[in-house]
Amino acid sequence: MKAGTxxxxxxxxxxxxxxxEGSSIPGEPILSARGITKRFPGxxxxxxxxxxxxxxxxxxxxxxxxxxxxxLMNILFGLVQPDEGQLYLxxxxxxxxxxxxALTIGIGMVHQTRKLVAAHTVLENLVLGNPxxxxxxxxxxxxxxxxxxxxxxxxxxxxxxxVWQLSEGEKQWVEILKALYRGARILILDEPTSVLTPPExxxxxxxxxxxxxxxxxxxxxxxxxxxxxxxxxxxxTVLRSGRVVASLxxxxxxxxxxxxxxxxxxxxxxxxxxxxxxxxxxxxxEDLSAFSDKGLRALRGVSFVLREGEIFGVAGVTGNGQEExxxxxxxxxxxxxxRILFDGHDMTLRSPLxxxxxxxxxxxxxxxxxxxxxxxxxxxxxxxxxxxxxxxSTQGFFDYARLEQLTExxxxxxxxxxxxxxxxxxxxxxxxxxxxxxxxxxxxxPRLLIAHLPTQGLDVEATAFVxxxxxxTCSQGAAVLLISEDLDEILALSDWIAPIYEGRFAAILSRxxxxxxxxxxxxxxxxxxxxxxx
Amino acid sequence: xxxGRYTLTLEPRPTLSPLHAVLTAILAIFVALALSSVIFLxxxxxxxxxxxxxxxxxxANPNGLFTTVHRAIFLLFCxxxxxxxxxxxxxxxxxxxxxxxxxxxxxxxxxxxQAHEAPSPLLPPGLTVLAMVLAAAVAGAxxxxxxGIxxxxxxxxxxxxxxxxxxxxxxxxxxxxxxGGPYMGATAEGESFLLPDALRAPTVLGVPFTAMLAVGAxxxxxxxxxxxxxGYKIRAFGLNPAASRYAGINPVTLxxxxxxxxxxxxxxxxYHNFAAIPGLYKISGNxxxxxxxxxxxxxxxxxxRGGAAAIPVVLLFAGLSLGARLVQGQLHxxxxxxxxxxxxxxxxxxxxxxxxxxxxxxxxxxxxxPQISADVPEA
Numbered sequence: 001m002k003a004g005t006x007x008x009x010x011x012x013x014x015x016x017x018x019x020x021e022g023s024s025i026p027g028e029p030i031l032s033a034r035g036i037t038k039r040f041p042g043x044x045x046x047x048x049x050x051x052x053x054x055x056x057x058x059x060x061x062x063x064x065x066x067x068x069x070x071x072l073m074n075i076l077f078g079l080v081q082p083d084e085g086q087l088y089l090x091x092x093x094x095x096x097x098x099x100x101x102a103l104t105i106g107i108g109m110v111h112q113t114r115k116l117v118a119a120h121t122v123l124e125n126l127v128l129g130n131p132x133x134x135x136x137x138x139x140x141x142x143x144x145x146x147x148x149x150x151x152x153x154x155x156x157x158x159x160x161x162x163v164w165q166l167s168e169g170e171k172q173w174v175e176i177l178k179a180l181y182r183g184a185r186i187l188i189l190d191e192p193t194s195v196l197t198p199p200e201x202x203x204x205x206x207x208x209x210x211x212x213x214x215x216x217x218x219x220x221x222x223x224x225x226x227x228x229x230x231x232x233x234x235x236x237t238v239l240r241s242g243r244v245v246a247s248l249x250x251x252x253x254x255x256x257x258x259x260x261x262x263x264x265x266x267x268x269x270x271x272x273x274x275x276x277x278x279x280x281x282x283x284x285x286e287d288l289s290a291f292s293d294k295g296l297r298a299l300r301g302v303s304f305v306l307r308e309g310e311i312f313g314v315a316g317v318t319g320n321g322q323e324e325x326x327x328x329x330x331x332x333x334x335x336x337x338x339r340i341l342f343d344g345h346d347m348t349l350r351s352p353l354x355x356x357x358x359x360x361x362x363x364x365x366x367x368x369x370x371x372x373x374x375x376x377x378x379x380x381x382x383x384x385x386x387x388x389x390x391x392x393s394t395q396g397f398f399d400y401a402r403l404e405q406l407t408e409x410x411x412x413x414x415x416x417x418x419x420x421x422x423x424x425x426x427x428x429x430x431x432x433x434x435x436x437x438x439x440x441x442x443x444x445x446p447r448l449l450i451a452h453l454p455t456q457g458l459d460v461e462a463t464a465f466v467x468x469x470x471x472x473t474c475s476q477g478a479a480v481l482l483i484s485e486d487l488d489e490i491l492a493l494s495d496w497i498a499p500i501y502e503g504r505f506a507a508i509l510s511r512x513x514x515x516x517x518x519x520x521x522x523x524x525x526x527x528x529x530x531x532x533x534x
Numbered sequence: 535x536x537x538g539r540y541t542l543t544l545e546p547r548p549t550l551s552p553l554h555a556v557l558t559a560i561l562a563i564f565v566a567l568a569l570s571s572v573i574f575l576x577x578x579x580x581x582x583x584x585x586x587x588x589x590x591x592x593x594a595n596p597n598g599l600f601t602t603v604h605r606a607i608f609l610l611f612c613x614x615x616x617x618x619x620x621x622x623x624x625x626x627x628x629x630x631x632x633x634x635x636x637x638x639x640x641x642x643x644x645x646x647x648q649a650h651e652a653p654s655p656l657l658p659p660g661l662t663v664l665a666m667v668l669a670a671a672v673a674g675a676x677x678x679x680x681x682g683i684x685x686x687x688x689x690x691x692x693x694x695x696x697x698x699x700x701x702x703x704x705x706x707x708x709x710x711x712x713x714g715g716p717y718m719g720a721t722a723e724g725e726s727f728l729l730p731d732a733l734r735a736p737t738v739l740g741v742p743f744t745a746m747l748a749v750g751a752x753x754x755x756x757x758x759x760x761x762x763x764x765g766y767k768i769r770a771f772g773l774n775p776a777a778s779r780y781a782g783i784n785p786v787t788l789x790x791x792x793x794x795x796x797x798x799x800x801x802x803x804x805y806h807n808f809a810a811i812p813g814l815y816k817i818s819g820n821x822x823x824x825x826x827x828x829x830x831x832x833x834x835x836x837x838x839r840g841g842a843a844a845i846p847v848v849l850l851f852a853g854l855s856l857g858a859r860l861v862q863g864q865l866h867x868x869x870x871x872x873x874x875x876x877x878x879x880x881x882x883x884x885x886x887x888x889x890x891x892x893x894x895x896x897x898x899x900x901x902x903x904p905q906i907s908a909d910v911p912e913a
Contacts, residue, residue: 332779353782364780373774384770384781387763398763 028090030055030218031076031107031186036085038071038242045071047242048085053186058212058219060229060250063239064262064459065431069222072239073188076220077109078102108179109188114171118164122157126178149181154210168317169200173207186218187211193228197317198487198520205232224262224459226255227488238262263461273471273493275511279308281344282479283329283448288338289503290324297336298324300503304496306448311470311480313494314505315487316523318453321503322483323365326452329481330362331355342448353388361385361446363437365453365483367430371437374426378418381425382407382440410439415465431462438469449473452483467493487516487523501525537896544892555890559837562886563850566879573874577865584865588857598856600740604811605852606845608824610748611803612831613844614755615674615796619682619692620835621759622792623772628681628696629832630825631703632674632797636804637817638703638710639673640666641717641726650727659732666733667805674801675794677703682793686786692793704825711817719816726808726817735810742810747802755841768792803828827855833880837887851876 029052038046046068053059063069074080076087078096087094089105096102099109116125127142143159150157155173163171172192179187189208193201209232211217223229229236229250236253238246238261246261283306292298299321306312316322327333329340331352339348342358350358364370372381383403386392392399407421414435418428425433434454441449451470455463470480470493484490490497497514498505499522506522571581579587591598612629619626626632643666647654657665677699684690710717710726717726735742759765770778771788779785807824808817830851838844858872 330780351782351784352779353784356782362780366776369774370776370780373770373777375773376770380766380770383766384777387766387770388782393763396762396764398761398766400761 028055029053029088030090032088032091033072033076034086034088036072036075036082036087038068038075038080038082045242046075046082049239049242049244051237051244051247053218053220054235055218056212056216057234058208058221058232060233060236061220061222061239062224062226062229062236062258062262064224064461065457066241066429066459067239067262068242069224069239070190071242073109073190073220073222076102077107077188079109103182103184106183106185107188108182108184108186110172110175110179110190110192112191112194114175116163116171116174119162121160121162122166122174123159125163125174126159126181130178130182146177146181149177153177153180153215154207167200168195169197169203172196172200172204176207180217185216186220188220188222190222191224192221193223193225195318195485197524198516199524199526201228208232226258229253229258230255240264259460273311273474273495276309276474276495278310279477279479282306282308282342283481284341285329286339286341288325288328288340289336290321290328290333291336292321292324298503299328299336301338302500302503302505303338304498304505304508306479306481306496308447308477308479309474310495311474311482311493312496312498313490314481314483314498314500315485315490315519316483316500317485318365320500320523322452322500324503325500326362326364326450326481326483329450330360330364332362356385356388356444359445359447360450361441361444361448362450363441363452363454365456367433367437368426372425372433375424377422377424378411378416378428378436379404379407379421381436382410382443385440385444406443410436410443414439414469431458434458434466435462438466442469442473446478448479448481450481450483453485454482455484455486455489463489487520491516491519499523540896543895544888545895547891547893555843558886558890559847559883562882563879565886566882569882570875570878573867573871574861574865577867579865584861587861587864588854591860592853592857598853598860600812601856602849602853603741603745604806605827605856606848607742607745607748608803608807608811608827609830609834609848609852610752610844611744611799611806612828613834613838613848614751614831614841615678615798615800615803616831616835617755617839617841617844618768618796618799619678619789619792621772622768622789623775624682624685624789624792625693626678626681626696626793626796626800627693627832628678628699628797629800629803629828631696631700632677632800633804633807633825633828634703634707634821635673635677635797636670636801637808637821638707638717638804639669639801640805640809641729641817643669644729644733645717645727649733650730653730653732662733663735666809667802670801670805670809671798672801674799674804675797678793678797678800679790682790685793686789700825704822707817707821711819711821717817724819729809729815733809734812734815735806737812740812742806742812744802744806744810748806749845751799752841752845759840764791800828800831803831830855830876833876833883837883851879854879 031053033049033051036046036049049072061069061072071080075082078099078101087096094105117128123139123143123146126146127137127139146159155177157170157173157177163174166174176187192204196204208219212219221228221233233250235247235249236258237244238258240262285302285304288299288302289297290299302325304312314322314325324333328335331350335348339346342360347355347358368374379400383398386403387398392402404421410416411418411421416432416435416439418432428436454470455466458466467489470482474480482490482493491514495511497509497511497519499507499519501523502525567585574581574584577584592602593599612633615629615632616626643662644650647656647662649662653659654662680699681692681695684695685692709715712718712724719725719727735744737743759769767778767783767788770781771783775785808814834844834847834851838847854875855872858875861867862869862871
């Protein structure tokens with residue numbers, strides 16, 4: 001590895017570095033941060049953060065949204081410059097002016113969102129931007145080198161495949177390989193499991209462990225998922241509000257301890273819905289099919305029933321027809337075949353507005369793009385669900401005063417943190433925006449709630465709040481169609497569980513029949529049973 | 535941008551104050567006039583005197599002032615015709631076509647009643663005028679609705695449709711008023727018949743009643759967008775069509791509706807210009823000039839972004855276009871001085887709009903990491 005660049009400062013003997021963990025973790029610190037402080041306008045993103053990453057370890061950096069994880073990683077990768085503090089590589093001070101400097105020194109980053117060219121092959125993507133590929137491309141040499149690299153790291157990838165043909169898990173490996181091919185020996189992975197199926201997560205974690213133990217690569221995993229931390233890391237650093245609150249060996253930690261560090265108080269992680277006496281039949285979906293925006297048959301003959309007080313959980317990896325299912329039931333997408341009965345009435349052809357009036361509430365996955373209007377104030381955003389409500393208008397005039405009162409109630413009840421009610425929605429964090437949307441939709445007292453990825457990207461506290469609210473809604477007699485990628489969420493909340501794969505339900509399982517392994521395999525299309533009606 | 539030890543950045547302003555908007559607009563006007571003075575360099579009069587002539591004719595001379603006001607009313611209707619669809623995120627570029635449609639429909643009423651030759655026994659003159667106004671609004675609305683329906687139902691680009699309709703209507707007017715056309719005047723060539731005295735729009739102090747319609751609409755339009763549910767729905771649709779569809783706003787009727795409203799305003803502009811301005815009362819041979827002028831509704835709509843705020847903008851545009859025409863004749867300047875002036879004004883407004891929304895900040899650049907010793911501090 002090339003460590004010697006012009007930016008390396010005077011060398012210091014490695015042992016001089018004071019380790020905040022004491023000597024409990026063996027190994028020599030390869031990458032250290034001291035007193036890193038970063039301010040953004042009005043926010044102290046990082047406050048004197050110290051971090052020691054030891055050679056050949058998997059270090060988890062855990063924290064809620066807004067804890068400063070991503071900022072810290074961006075500083076380690078040279079994307080962001082710290083206001084104060086120093087970085088050391090093997091005891092020598094380094095200064096990254098850009099990611100290029102970090103890459104030269106052997107630090108690679110795999111971002112949460114893929115940065116690949118979909119129409120190009122894996123090989124072309126790996127060569128793209130590689131300093132060795134300046135001028136004329138020597139694809140044959142690149143293929144040989146990458147082939148060796150794959151062999152050495154035990155990565156199985158078809159180099160000639162187009163990236164759009166790959167699964168999310170394979171794309172992730174392309175990203176990792178891209179970093180390794182550029183000579184990275186320290187890998188930073190930002191929320192690496194957010195779009196993977198359970199089997200893909202397993203493959204990734206096994207692969208990472210092998211990279212570390214066999215090849216001596218050092219890995220930093222940024223996540224807010226506790227099971228990932230527990231499964232893969234050697235040590236974990238917990239950030240809260242820009243500060244390091246704990247740094248400990250994973251085998252000395254428990255999920256409960258980590259949560260307390262992360263949030264600063266105990267939060268019940270294991271919310272489970274109490275079983276209900278099935279109520280009146282509310283929703284009947286019969287052999288429903290729909291096309292995606294690309295004109296492909298994304299939903300292929302789905303049937304189920306939903307009773308009052310029940311949660312019907314659709315578990316699947318995004319892109320298997322869930323969005324189409326939610327939109328068809330909300331009236332935003334035409335049905336290609338099949339019908340939807342609500343309370344005994346056929347509403348397959350009814351407009352979205354008619355469905356709102358009937359008592360069907362919809363919380364879309366795209367909270368910033370579809371469920372809210374960024375430039376509208378909180379009050380105006382509340383109006384999205386009330387502009388058609390006679391109680392909120394007199395003779396064509398919108399009762400903004402009343403809308404403001406309602407918004408204030410929502411903000412109070414749902415604990416939406418906002419400077420005031422007239423701030424634009426784009427200034428709200430994802431969790432607060434989601435709470436506002438949830439409160440707004442539930443204020444309509446819907447009889448059926450369609451919740452699509454309701455806790456995606458939310459931190460532990462907001463997630464617990466949203467899940468609790470969904471269960472409370474059910475206990476008041478509403479039915480919930482919960483569509484989620486989070487298997488734990490589905491298993492904890494649902495009375496019925498339907499793993500969806502390529503537009504079909506692999507099965508409809510009752511709570512008692514479903515376990516993580518079965519559902520996970522079905523989500524990945526590995527197993528399917530005859531769908532039995534509940 | 536880095537300037538030595540400083541960084542120059544463009545930052546969005548947290549709050550947008552009305553006073554600041556007015557000051558930015560005035561500054562923009564002065565810069566535009568300064569830039570335009572190049573046009574007058576070749577004349578013996580000099581730029582300052584040229585501007586004095588322009589402004590004194592447009593705003594101080596009684597004849598000029600009347601013409602300015604009449605033209606401003608026309609532009610105000612055109613501004614609203616553009617502004618209403620714009621709030622829904624749609625671009626009504628069909629102002630000339632809708633103006634022509636309004637004029638043709640207005641003149642169709644007396645034509646059908648044969649009232650342009652002798653007083654009609656069917657309808658008293660007062661009601662005929664009212665029918666003309668309504669016909670103009672309906673015709674403009676119908677033409678614009680065409681673009682709205684095509685957009686909402688088939689996703690045909692509204693800019694293309696309205697542009698093509700402009701061309702169609704331009705030649706349709708030509709057919710109607712020129713030699714052999716149904717509206718051809720009895721004596722004049724290439725013009726429509728003259729409205730009889732009884733069917734001319736009533737005036738108050740020399741200003742036709744359409745002025746009250748326009749100013750009233752200016753106030754109501756702001757109220758409409760700020761307070762009504764329909765105004766809310768239009769704003770929501772304009773900012774985020776996906777979110778408004780989610781919220782149950784009809785993605786077909788709403789776009790058609792904004793085009794209908796906009797087109798009605800443009801139709802009224804057509805009525806005002808050809809049937810209400812004292813001294814004209816006919817579809818003149820140079821109707822194309824007024825069609826081109828209607829495009830300034832787009833510019834003033836983009837600058838003003840609101841009903842009442844559009845009034846000073848259209849007055850300025852009207853005055854400058856008239857005054858510049860006059861100077862062009864007096865100073866023997868090449869043709870097109872008025873358009874050059876308006877064009878420069880429009881081009882300066884765009885960067886100043888950015889200045890209004892953003893502020894330029896010059897800050898001391900964050901110091902490069904200090905050249906400190908690498909001794910690690912003991913915590």
